[in-house]
Structures are given as C-alpha cells and as structure tokens.
Amino acid sequence: MDLFRQIQYAVTTSFHERKVTPVFILDEMQMAKDVFLSDLNLLFNFQMDSSNPFMLLLCGLPYLRDRLTLNHHNRPLAQRLLLSHQVEPLTKDEVKGYVDHHMSLAGAKHPIFMDDAMEALAV
Structure with a gap:
C-alpha cells in the first residue's frame, strides 16, 4: 500500500501544485490479470468523486470491454470509466x-x- 500512496501523492502534487494532469496509458490490457485490474481501481480511488487529477487510458482488444463489464471483480473499475471507444478496421x-x-x-x-x-x- 505504501507504493499506492506514493503514486497517489505524485498524481495529486502534479495536478494541484504543478497544474499538470498526468496521463497513464496502459496497452494490451486484455491480457491483464484480474488482480491487476482490481489494483488499478484501488490505486486511482482517491477523491475521485470531486475531481479527476489524472487520465487513465486502458487500451486493448474488444475482449477487454467484456472482461470489465462481465467479471464481477472488474465492475468497480468499469463503473469509473467515463468513455469507451472502439476503433473500427479500415475499409x-x-x-x-x-x-x-x-x-x-x-x-x-x-x-x-x-x-x-x-x-x-x-x-
């Protein structure tokens, strides 16, 4: 948990003192273990109801969306997502x-x- 607090402190400091919004981009998230997804929810679960001091982009194959919405362990994280977008293949x-x-x-x-x-x- 100490590492979580350090990350949360760095995010908060960047946002409030430096006026910088950190952006976390995590790719290939369809392969992430459920434990990792649960940890993400815990990691970014601080004063989020009143402000959004960071942006988190979860990128992956369409299977990721199913994992987030259908798996009860991942639903808390899925509920915090503000936007979901699927890129269609080129013609x-x-x-x-x-x-x-x-x-x-x-x-x-x-x-x-x-x-x-x-x-x-x-x-």
Missing part, C-alpha cells in the same frame, strides 16, 4: 490509400503491391 479503399500514401512518402515511384496483395492486406 479496403482506406487500406489501399494508406499503403499508397506511405509508399509515396518512402519514395516509391511505381506501385509495389498488386491488387491481390492489397486485398490480402485489407482482410
């Missing part, structure tokens, strides 16, 4: 445009990928 035309643009930036003077290869990339 085939968007993939082609993305690849063509980056190939152009890399100096390609002619198409590198055949149409079949572009189709395979977009799946």
